Amino acid sequence: MTQSTTAPAQGASAPPAPAFSPQESRLERGRRALDEIDGKAGHNVITALADIAPDFARYVLEFSFGDIYSRPGLDLRAREIATIAALTALGNASPQLKVHIEAGLNVGLSRDEITEVIMQMAVYAGFPAALNGLFAAKEIFALRPTHSGETTGS
Numbered sequence: 001m002t003q004s005t006t007a008p009a010q011g012a013s014a015p016p017a018p019a020f021s022p023q024e025s026r027l028e029r030g031r032r033a034l035d036e037i038d039g040k041a042g043h044n045v046i047t048a049l050a051d052i053a054p055d056f057a058r059y060v061l062e063f064s065f066g067d068i069y070s071r072p073g074l075d076l077r078a079r080e081i082a083t084i085a086a087l088t089a090l091g092n093a094s095p096q097l098k099v100h101i102e103a104g105l106n107v108g109l110s111r112d113e114i115t116e117v118i119m120q121m122a123v124y125a126g127f128p129a130a131l132n133g134l135f136a137a138k139e140i141f142a143l144r145p146t147h148s149g150e151t152t153g154s
Contacts, residue, residue: 025066026063026066027058027061027062027066028066029065029066029070030060030062030063030064030065030066030067031061031065033065033069033070034061034065036076036106037065037069037076037080037103037106037107038100038103038106039102039103039106041098041099041102041103042099042103045060045099046060075107076107077104077107077108080100080103080104080107081104081109081117083100083103083104084097084101084104084114084117084133085117085120085121087100088118088129088130088133089121089124089125089129090125090129091125091126091129091132094136097132097133097136098136098140101114101136101137101140102140102144105140105144111146114137115134118130118137119134
């Protein structure tokens with residue numbers, strides 16, 4: 001039995017990567033991208049670094065968000081799928097995974113899609129990593145109300 005390789009079309013609502021602007025510094029572009037992608041959860045991370053490693057907070061903003069997340073080529077949904085998968089596979093990055101599960105919801109991933117990405121990691125990273133990821137997702141899902149039409153992932 002063969003399975004179709006045609007993926008269902010995603011809605012046109014997938015947000016593009018934040019655009020590069022020649023007038024905008026890497027730091028400004030990074031802050032703008034962080035607002036759009038991670039919102040409050042991302043700013044909490046940056047704020048938490050302020051007293052111990054303010055330079056590292058700037059590096060996160062400039063490199064991760066100002067340079068990488070702002071690149072063309074992948075929309076924000078695809079970037080968050082990749083990030084959720086990678087953090088799940090690491091198996092020891094629960095705080096970061098939770099931030100990016102929030103980000104995935106912010107950029108239009110459904111709870112079901114996030115759950116499926118994490119379950120897929122059982123094949124490549126093992127059941128313990130996938131279980132940790134599912135429990136992180138369950139925790140974030142419990143904190144966010146389900147919006148009309150949003151799937152629950154349960």
